[in-house]
Amino acid sequence: MITNQISPYVKRENFVKALNSGKLLRFPGAYNPMVAMLIEQKGFEGVYVSGAVMANSMGLPDIGFTTMTEVCLFASQIARITALPTLMDIDTGFGESMNVARCIQEIEHAGLSACHMEDQVNPKRCGHLDNKTIVPVNEMVQKIQTAAKAKSDPNFMIMARTDARASEGLEKTIDRMKAYVDAGADMIFPEAMYSEADFEAVRKAVSVPILANMTEFGKSKLLNTTQLSNLGVNVVIYPVTTQRLAMKAVEDGLDTIKEKGTQEDLLDKMQTRKRLYEVLKYEDYNAFDSQIYNFKLE
Template identity: 35%
Template sequence: MTGQNLHFRTRLAESIRAPGLTSIPGVFDMISARIADQIGFDALYMTGYGTTASHLGIPDAGLISYAEMLSRVTAIAGGTRTPLIADADTGFGGLLNLERTVRGYEAAGAAAIQIEDQEFPKKCGHTLGRKVIPAEDMAQKIRVAIDTRDDPELLIVARTDARTVHGLDEALRRGEVYAEAGADILFIESPESEEEMERICQSFDTPLVANIVEGGRTPVLSAPALAKLGYSAAIFPAFGFLAAGAALREAYTTLRETGSSHGGNQPLFDFSDFNRLMGFEDVWAFEAKWFQQNDKG
């Protein structure tokens, strides 16, 4: 069976701190996680939007619970070998809630935990109506997260959502506060131009992550362009579920219109390969070992 090895957090830290850009796909269920895991990325990003949508079918508006998110972290981290960055929203409440969240996510196998400075309940970072808590309250959350983690290689990603409502200057000020509080990675959410992205990268020595959402508020740039700006990593949280949604809509529309999958032009995952992806080879090996022994007995 799959699962993290003992050095997965160190591998992620080394990848983020190395020169160049680490491109990280968003995963939202075990199918997306296993496919991305096989492709060979340096890290995976468990998207809160995608997890909420796939698990509950509701908006990413602070409606999913800590227990529900923890169950997804446990499944994805336990079912893959690639270091996992896990979205923990606001920590699901105050400082005690955050302490519980860090302990739970770390025990579940996350390699990095992302927390943000929105008021609870939070909203998706590329939507309107977000409100942020005082910067010092968020800095205290970062200090609690650092004090709580048992493994110093568990990375704390500090995100600010101040740009959209309060402007870039306030977002940069908060980034400085969060870096001083000890955040390992800074996440200045939803800059609205390449010029703003350049200014962000020129403002910090702490590693920076870009959040690339197709159709969102931030320009979608190439990997070389993001690296040239100075980003250490880029997450693509929506790319997978937007692609999956488009493929499913096309496949189901064909099925509704024709009554069959016969003659469809949609690219399909080979069924035998999908069986292997889901681990059926382990089932078959188990049956071959134990059921044949019973037959002989």
């Protein structure tokens, strides 16, 4: 109800077990807690909280404007409401090694199950934009080592994301991934891969689980779950999909109201009040107070 009753420790344990199952785990992005509830109710395996989505939700571009405090609060509100493991984006770790250590401890305390940290120079940019600048390998290695030491729950998964594909080529990118695994990364996130062959090469090169980013309008081909499974991918994220769907619907709806002066023609495109209350499990709250759900919805 108000918060999910499954502890963060159990969620993390469940995530590790699911990773070890060999099945592809699907993590759609949530831009608010109610979307996370829908993701769970629709039968997905996890919830993703995108750095771009968090920035966009505050009216900001994804270029490193958000602070650790802002993203921890945003992600914790999503993680607490669902029984599923929640993976969040922590950009470049919000500073140097000591900042990374604090960030890991804050988000672990906030109930997250995993995070990923990237090897871009801060201020960073969206992983599917051109001209990204990458930090030296040893700098990222130090951050990963710090993150691994900072966590208290061994089942909290630290993912190393590398954005080096465009600037350094696949071979050097794979060398980075191997160094990140040696430094203590539990998973690898190869960002902006160009092809299925790229994923095949990554899967062959590293032994830890790997994550695929199936974001729309980016550099990676949108592979389906069968293709990803056959490539040996362990987790797939759809980071901005739900926000893009919602924003297109909102924009179209506003245009209709402006043009026609009423939302009457939009009703069949809206979630009904009844369905909203089903998603929120409104009726369950009646067990605490009979004054809450003492009405009928037509």
